[in-house]
Amino acid sequence: MSIFKPRRKMVVNREVQYDVLMYVGVFIVALFIVQVFTAYLFLDQVQRVVGTMSALEFIARYKISFLVYQIIPVSFSLIVGVYIFNRLTSRIAGPLFNMRRILQKARNGELETAEIKLRENDYFQEEINDINVILKRKSD
Template identity: 50%
Template sequence: MKTFRPRRKLIVNREVQFDVVMHVSLFVAVLFLAQLFAAWLFIGKIQELAGTGAFSMMSVQEFISRYKTVFLVYQLIPVLLGLVVGFWYFNRMTRRIVGPLFNIKRTVKRMADENLDSVEIHLRENDYFQDLAQDINVVLQKKPK
């Protein structure tokens, strides 16, 4: 029976994993700060109303039932905006990861299927895995004809 050997490194591919972890962390932090800002705006509005005496005859239960929807809307707006912006941003970011992998797979498969003499993998300038593509290109050029 094989024994489980844990990985020696937490980050295997620093270029890709570090960028993804940093972008996700930054996204979560910005979303959290947006929610804090929305809560701060809501509390400011409540303080204004309290200064006018709007809550003098209101019980806690009445206050909660009246303002819980407003509070939820104040919290929901940054979350929804964050989801839309996050989807767009992370879709663009992951194209730099998935695109090269798809391109490498397609090129190697085309070379195997069509038995071509020379094929080269071309990646966009900002794509990840440039070094992998160069290594595969070296192997493909050394292939016996």
């Protein structure tokens, strides 16, 4: 018996998985760029006085501006990232929620004509269309 089982390579829905990876990658790159830009602004501000003070004086004098240069852009990036990921995950969770709700109602016999409706930009369009065909056959 082996300790590690070989991992299966499985892509369930290329559109969903690759979009999520792309958005995560873009978010990480954007956060890195914001960090580099703010560090450059901070270094440009203190470059003139670095040689004239000790490290303790430097930290005591510029810790607030360094924190401001870091906290504001990173907070803005995180807020934008949360908004984007919320929109992205609603395109995933919405269809799954609707599918589960309609399938439960169809199972309980509460719907005569069960059809799962999706928004235009939701993921899983093909899969839901296949399920709708099956539901339509069952109701006929």
